[in-house]
Amino acid sequence: MGNEIYIEDCRYHVGEEVTIKGWVRHKRSSGSIFFIEVRDGTGEIQCVVVKSEVDESTFQSCDSLKIESSLKVTGLLREEKRAPGGYEISVKSIEVIHIPEEEYPISKKSHGIDFLMEHRHLWLRSRRQWAILRIRSKVEKILRDFFYEGRFVLIDTPILTGSIGESAGNLFETEYFDLGKAYLAQTGQLYLEAAAASFGRVFCFGPTFRAEKSKTRRHLTEFWMLEAEMAFFNSDMNMDIQEKMISYAVKRALDECEQELSILERDTSKLEKIEPPFPRISYSEAIEILKKKGFSIEWGDDIGGDEETAISEEFSKPVFIYNYPREIKAFYMKPNPDDARTVLCDDLIAPEGYGEIIGGSQRNDSYELLMERIREEGLDPDKYAWYLDLRKYGTFPHSGFGLGLERFVSWICGLQHVREAIPFPRLINRIYP
Numbered sequence: 001m002g003n004e005i006y007i008e009d010c011r012y013h014v015g016e017e018v019t020i021k022g023w024v025r026h027k028r029s030s031g032s033i034f035f036i037e038v039r040d041g042t043g044e045i046q047c048v049v050v051k052s053e054v055d056e057s058t059f060q061s062c063d064s065l066k067i068e069s070s071l072k073v074t075g076l077l078r079e080e081k082r083a084p085g086g087y088e089i090s091v092k093s094i095e096v097i098h099i100p101e102e103e104y105p106i107s108k109k110s111h112g113i114d115f116l117m118e119h120r121h122l123w124l125r126s127r128r129q130w131a132i133l134r135i136r137s138k139v140e141k142i143l144r145d146f147f148y149e150g151r152f153v154l155i156d157t158p159i160l161t162g163s164i165g166e167s168a169g170n171l172f173e174t175e176y177f178d179l180g181k182a183y184l185a186q187t188g189q190l191y192l193e194a195a196a197a198s199f200g201r202v203f204c205f206g207p208t209f210r211a212e213k214s215k216t217r218r219h220l221t222e223f224w225m226l227e228a229e230m231a232f233f234n235s236d237m238n239m240d241i242q243e244k245m246i247s248y249a250v251k252r253a254l255d256e257c258e259q260e261l262s263i264l265e266r267d268t269s270k271l272e273k274i275e276p277p278f279p280r281i282s283y284s285e286a287i288e289i290l291k292k293k294g295f296s297i298e299w300g301d302d303i304g305g306d307e308e309t310a311i312s313e314e315f316s317k318p319v320f321i322y323n324y325p326r327e328i329k330a331f332y333m334k335p336n337p338d339d340a341r342t343v344l345c346d347d348l349i350a351p352e353g354y355g356e357i358i359g360g361s362q363r364n365d366s367y368e369l370l371m372e373r374i375r376e377e378g379l380d381p382d383k384y385a386w387y388l389d390l391r392k393y394g395t396f397p398h399s400g401f402g403l404g405l406e407r408f409v410s411w412i413c414g415l416q417h418v419r420e421a422i423p424f425p426r427l428i429n430r431i432y433p
């Protein structure tokens, strides 16, 4: 048996006898030769089995191999310009681990999305899904690196919470022993604010939950959010760091995901343009743009998905829309001192119609004004006593934001729908597999 290697390390082992372990992606034969494409999780390689060069049983086992059979292949690793990937194995022997009894359900022919989602556990093995989820994995590391390099402290915020983080409208709730209702976290923000008063600059990165009734290409019921909170940051500084983070992450993703992006046939020229500064328009300016583009929208209305797409078409970079009307934003945002109708906040809209990828704001740091808003929203002040304490003991200007990971990954990959940007998507009509 040869040296066991991973396919991604082929270039270090040319001329050696190697063994790889994996699954059959594809097989074809021309009588006395089999070409077997094997994938091992790190890559794919063509294995060539020549009848005259192997023993009888190895050649026969090639005949019985089916798509997704698992096996061990041993042979001479050669450079081969004509082979996909540039390397090939001249097979000496094959050890079959398992041959499926049934035909693999996912074939080269095109399947409907419902079928693929129902077989998500198998669909993950396809080349496209492999590329997307490897990009997701790398992007998560890149984002974490940005915050560690910026000397932020990671704070793991709770998933089970006693107070509503964003809005009452889309909560998952559960009975919590003798303590009444608990909710699955919509955000880690409120806890990050407490931590910001201890550590200055903090971030969290975990699953968040929204019982969104929306069946759009941008909504999941469980999604991952990267949130940051910075003490002594105002709304402008908040936007500055968001554009730095996005530019850093896009640049590194382009450098580190070249192979995956080419599998996805992503037009990367659009991503190469992403660098600070990003255009910033006020909510009022956004409404004017939309009216000019023929939308029937009035000052005070929320800006929905189609409207976001229309605005993003005006720019080649992500665009900030800042200072929305207070009625359509969360209770914790700081009132705009220059226009009481609005709050100091920003939504970052991605190019190419990917919609809002970040929501951020300066936080209300006045005990009285925050209490007023909590009452107005019909929330129970007792449940927010701890949050109000932050305004009682050394209150401080602070700001933060949340990036939706799946929307960000969808944009980088150029996907039609966020459901492909997460391994096992949770949607209002899907919790299997």
Ligand code: 4AD
Residues within 6 Å of the ligand: 166, 186, 187, 188, 189, 210, 212, 218, 219, 220, 221, 223, 225, 227, 228, 356, 357, 358, 359, 360, 361, 400, 401, 402, 403, 404, 405, 406, 407, 418
């Ligand atoms: O705008 P949102 O609701 O902001 C917050 O939760 C703040 N507490 C964040 C903060 O300031 N710390 O959500 C932030 C981002 C959105 O811009 C979007 O990218 C993503 O989270 N998001 C969703 N992604 C997928 N499915 C959903 N249902 C989403 N809801 C929000």
Ligand code: MG
Residues within 6 Å of the ligand: 347, 356, 358, 359
């Ligand atoms: Mg938002």
